[in-house]
Amino acid sequence: MSNSKFIQTKESVTNSKAYKSTSLKKEIVESVAEETPIALIYNGISHVVMMGTPSNLEDFALGFSITEGIVNKISDIYSIEIENKDNGIELNIEIASENFANLKEIRRNLTGRTGCGLCGAESLSQAMRIPKIKNSNHQFDSKNILKALEIFSKNQILQKKTGATHASALCQNNGIIKITREDVGRHIALDKLIGASIKHEVTEDSFIITSSRASYEMIQKIAYLNLKLLVAISAPTGLAIRLAENLGITLIGFARESRYTIYSHNERIIE
Missing domain, CATH: 3.10.20.10 (Ubiquitin-like (UB roll))
Structure with missing residues (x-):
C-alpha cells in the first residue's frame, strides 16, 4: 500500500466497516474521527x-x-x-x-x-515557562458554570458521531457558550479554541471548559487569554494545580452537570 493511499482523507469524519461482538458476521458502518x-x-x-x-x-x-x-x-x-x-x-x-x-x-x-x-x-x-497574566477580581456564579456544562455536551458534534474527540469551549460569564472547537488531540482542541477566540472580543470574565484532564500546559495556554477559570471534565494534575494557584487561576476538575471540585482559588466561585 502506498503512503498516499494509507494516509489520507481531508475529512474530519469518515465511515469504516466494523463488526459487533454480538454478530461477528454482520458488517456494519461506523463513523470514525480522522487524524x-x-x-x-x-x-x-x-x-x-x-x-x-x-x-x-x-x-x-x-x-x-x-x-x-x-x-x-x-x-x-x-x-x-x-x-x-x-x-x-x-x-x-x-x-x-x-x-x-x-x-x-x-x-x-x-x-x-x-x-x-x-x-x-x-x-x-x-517547557516550564510561566506566562504573565493580569490580576483581576472576577467571580463566577456556580449556577452559570453548571449551565455551561449542560450545554457543553450538546455542542460536541464530532464526539457524538465518533466518540473519539476532545472539545474546548469559551463560555461567557452568564454560562452561554460562545465558541466550541473539537479535535482528536486535547491540546489541539484548546489551541483551536484560543485561535478562534482571539479573533473575537474575549472579555476577561469569560471561562473555558475542556473535556479532558487539566494538565500544566492547559493552564499555560489559557493564561495567554488572561482568563481566570478553567473547568475540566476530568482530573487535574498536581503541577497544574500549583501553577493555577500561582497565577491566580481557579481550576475546577471532575466537572459534571450537577457538581464539580475546586482545586485552586475557590474564592472566585459564588453561589
Missing part, C-alpha cells in the same frame, strides 16, 4: 508536526503560535496558507522577522504524538 499529520511551517522552515483533526486549521495555527510564544499578538502573523499534501497538511505561516529570529533560537524540530503538549521542548526552562 492527519499537520505540519506548522514558519517563514518556510518546518517547526513541528502534530497529529490532529483536519478542521479549523487557521484557528489552530493562530492558537498554537500564540500559546507557544512564537508570536506575541495576532498582528505578528502576516498570513496563513493551508496546503493539502498526499501525506498530510501543511500550514504555511508567515510571521514578523523579529518573531522568526526568536523562533530560530528556541526551535523544535520533531514529530509529535496526537496533540502532545510539551513534547520536544529543548530545555526545562522552555
Whole structure:
C-alpha cells in the first residue's frame, strides 16, 4: 500500500466497516474521527508536526503560535496558507522577522504524538515557562458554570458521531457558550479554541471548559487569554494545580452537570 493511499482523507469524519461482538458476521458502518499529520511551517522552515483533526486549521495555527510564544499578538502573523499534501497538511505561516529570529533560537524540530503538549521542548526552562497574566477580581456564579456544562455536551458534534474527540469551549460569564472547537488531540482542541477566540472580543470574565484532564500546559495556554477559570471534565494534575494557584487561576476538575471540585482559588466561585 502506498503512503498516499494509507494516509489520507481531508475529512474530519469518515465511515469504516466494523463488526459487533454480538454478530461477528454482520458488517456494519461506523463513523470514525480522522487524524492527519499537520505540519506548522514558519517563514518556510518546518517547526513541528502534530497529529490532529483536519478542521479549523487557521484557528489552530493562530492558537498554537500564540500559546507557544512564537508570536506575541495576532498582528505578528502576516498570513496563513493551508496546503493539502498526499501525506498530510501543511500550514504555511508567515510571521514578523523579529518573531522568526526568536523562533530560530528556541526551535523544535520533531514529530509529535496526537496533540502532545510539551513534547520536544529543548530545555526545562522552555517547557516550564510561566506566562504573565493580569490580576483581576472576577467571580463566577456556580449556577452559570453548571449551565455551561449542560450545554457543553450538546455542542460536541464530532464526539457524538465518533466518540473519539476532545472539545474546548469559551463560555461567557452568564454560562452561554460562545465558541466550541473539537479535535482528536486535547491540546489541539484548546489551541483551536484560543485561535478562534482571539479573533473575537474575549472579555476577561469569560471561562473555558475542556473535556479532558487539566494538565500544566492547559493552564499555560489559557493564561495567554488572561482568563481566570478553567473547568475540566476530568482530573487535574498536581503541577497544574500549583501553577493555577500561582497565577491566580481557579481550576475546577471532575466537572459534571450537577457538581464539580475546586482545586485552586475557590474564592472566585459564588453561589
